[in-house]
Amino acid sequence: MAACAALTACGGGGGADSGPTQASVTPPVTATPPVTPPVTAPALASYPGTWYGPCLGRMQDVATVSMAGGAGSALLLKLVRNFHGADGCGGAPIATESLSADFTLTWDSTKTTAALLTPSSATAQVTLDLVTIAIPSYTRARSGPAVTATLENGVRGWCINYSDGPVCTVDAGPQAAANAPAALYLDKGELVLLSPSGTTGYIADARYTKDRAATPQGQGPAFQRLDTVQGTGTLATSGRTLTVHYTGWLYDAGKADFRGAQFDTSVGKTPFSFRLGAGQVIGGWDQGLLGMRAGGKRTLIIPAALAYGRAGSGTSIPPDAPLIFDVELISVQ
Incomplete structure (x- = not known):
């Protein structure tokens, strides 16, 4: 039958046409785009760099901050203390004190809280990155053209030979490992390291700038x-x-x-x-x-x-x- 040939299916036994069967409908396949998580900056990404503390007479601290791994939630802190031949911290240091291990700062949370950012200011409400500082056991060492090692009664030490006379320090030996809560804050481009305080929320321990030449004295x-x-x-x-x-x-x-x-x-x-x-x-x-x-x-x-x-x-x-x-x-x- 010509009509039967044109149909999807025909009734059997030569009887009357039963019409086409119900064809199954397959919905078109629609590709689902992958879910892309929102891009967020690592919590501590703004802190890496070389930071200079204030010049305190002839002494200046230098903090080198770098990311610890790629997650953006931890920093490495390397501390060095430079001693200069004269007040003002100009020129190359004549002695350097370094630590045998770096500190790790792990991000805990971000919190808006009261903080004392400078000794002479009032407390202010600021948003801090709260961290835990992991301090491994470490020793100190001093080196440089003006350093002389000493040994007195079995105790090691160093003298820095300034032009107006030596200043000597004994070696405190290995320092015990410890963990401590702290906070980080950028105050007008300056890095502030803070510690928790029961009376003010947080209080600044140290302040650093990236420009050594502009590092103020007298803070x-x-x-x-x-x-x-x-x-x-x-x-x-x-x-x-x-x-x-x-x-x-x-x-x-x-x-x-x-x-x-x-x-x-x-x-x-x-x-x-x-x-x-x-x-x-x-x-x-x-x-x-x-x-x-x-x-x-x-x-x-x-x-x-x-x-x-x-x-x-x-x-x-x-x-x-x-x-x-x-x-x-x-x-x-």
């Missing part, structure tokens, strides 16, 4: 904790009672060791006891003595904001005065 020192003798006794933690001997000086950037007029000491007197972290002492002590062990000695360089601030103290500590303390931790209870 005051960064908060620094320098172990000269590593203790082996009980660990100083918040809430413990510490007994110490100490000597305090006004910070003087014009002195090779930064020690100006001495304003107080407990040496030769009754040791001083206080509860760490309870606000019984200046903030530089509450923050600076954490992590010490009994028997240790530590030098604290404390900016005015963590000392007596704009008020000063009595007649011996003027307003906005940074301080230096040598502290010997006798016991921890």
Whole structure:
């Protein structure tokens, strides 16, 4: 049958045409484009570079920051301290202090919080990148044309031979590994490294600029904790009672060791006891003595904001005065 030939199917047995069967309908295949995640800048991508701290008399810190891996969530921090032949930090350094290991800064979160960005300013609400600093065990070394190695009573050290006389330092030996919370912030192109503070949210420890020539003097020192003798006794933690001997000086950037007029000491007197972290002492002590062990000695360089601030103290500590303390931790209870 001509009609049957033209159809998709015909009825069987020579009977009446039953018409075409229902053909199955296959929908057209539509390609689904791959899902592309939104492009986001790595959390810490704006921080790498070579950063210069303020010139403090003859000394200047240099921080080299680089990405750790490709994820954008961690940085490597290499710290070097340069010593120059004269105030102003001009020319090539005559001595360099380096560390045997770099620090790792791992991004935790971004937070808008109160921060004290400079010692003489009020706190401000800023958005910080919160990080954890992993500090491996490390040692210090000094090198350069003006450095002489020393060995006295079995203790290694170095002298920097300035034109006006040597300045000598003992080797504190291996420093214990530690982790610490911190924060990063770019303030008008300057890198600010901050630590958490119970009273202000976060407080600036150090400030760096990428332009060495424009690095200002006279900002005051960064908060620094320098172990000269590593203790082996009980660990100083918040809430413990510490007994110490100490000597305090006004910070003087014009002195090779930064020690100006001495304003107080407990040496030769009754040791001083206080509860760490309870606000019984200046903030530089509450923050600076954490992590010490009994028997240790530590030098604290404390900016005015963590000392007596704009008020000063009595007649011996003027307003906005940074301080230096040598502290010997006798016991921890």
